[in-house]
Amino acid sequence: MLPLHLLDEDTVEALLTGRPVQPGLAPLAGAVGQIRAASRQPVRPSDELARRMASGDFTGITPALPASEPARRRLRSWLAGASPRARVVTGAVVVFTGLSAATAAGALPGGAQARVESFIETVTPISFQRDEPAPDLVEDVSDTRTTEPGTSRPDDPGKPVTPPGKPETPPGKPEKPPGKPETPPGKPPEKPDNPNKPESPPGKPEKTEKPGNQGNGNGNSGNGNGNSGNSGNGNSGNGNGNGNGNGP
């Protein structure tokens, strides 16, 4: 018996194709020959196949696909049989998935990358990490607040960076920078003065904000909205109460 490692490529081919091999491999060649010989028994076609072969009519039978590109053909035939709504949904899912993957890989050109990132962050819970270091940016925001508290606040509140439902801060990060008050001291008195001031659209993301700054932006936004609503209702109620009491 020859060692097992002597089954080289030529020997394997000879065995599989039925060509003569070394005498030491005769039992193996015989076994392969038995397998080959066992598959030579004639077989009768089914009644339907026999009938269709006799007539040459194979209409109504799902044709087998050519072996060249089965997957593409299969997809094409499936799309051909799908409803228009299913085609649209399938196309949208494919495009959105591809865009998300390309965006996650950072493969889009600069402007398109930022736009698609903001769109995906708006419509999904996915958030993309920017490369810039967050601590510097937190420092920048802190400087702006401390130097111009009255002028900077009205611009900030209505521009949430992350959509509703998104976690405001990444796990492990403090929600607020230490030592920073949640509501700036000068903010409440300003709100009644501007009750009708249009807020920035909630869905408009701010491109220049960075991940480390998102928690601050959301907190400010929530405070701004809440103060505005409470102030307006409270003033209205007080006015009515005073009028009734003074009349009689």
Add this chain to the structure above:
Amino acid sequence: MFDAARAGAPWAFERLYTDLAPVVTGYLRLQGAAEPDDLTSEVFLGVFAGLPSFEGTEPQFRSWVFTIAHRRLVDERRRAVRRPSEPTDDPATLDGPGGDAEAEALDALGLRRVYELCATLSAEQREVVLLRVVGDLTVEQVARAVGRSVGAVKALQRRGLTALRKKVE
């Protein structure tokens, strides 16, 4: 002959079926198909219905037919995934086909020995070895049929023959 079959000539269908149906049935049977004869008829119904879209030589046609047979077999296995057992993967089933008459018939055809040989192969090895030996396909054709690389097919066939060698020597 392909042109005649595309034109609907019954003799051409008969000729193609006679040439290839025995080996296709043998491949399906040794792969453990539940009803190899019926599955063969399904394969040829699809092949003949798709013949107008086929362009190629006779070896390519043979490769295509076995590719379809392999796909139908995979489909059948998926459908039967909750069945208790598969014939060629279960030695008890291999050793005891249903009844004395059937066992005698298998012995007479030499199938029992062949089943035992095939049972020594893994599913992947058996798939490749049978397509090479029974289907008479090349390594490249087998790779396309089963969706593997040429290198993977070569490795599987080598390991399969090694397993067979251990069994017979």
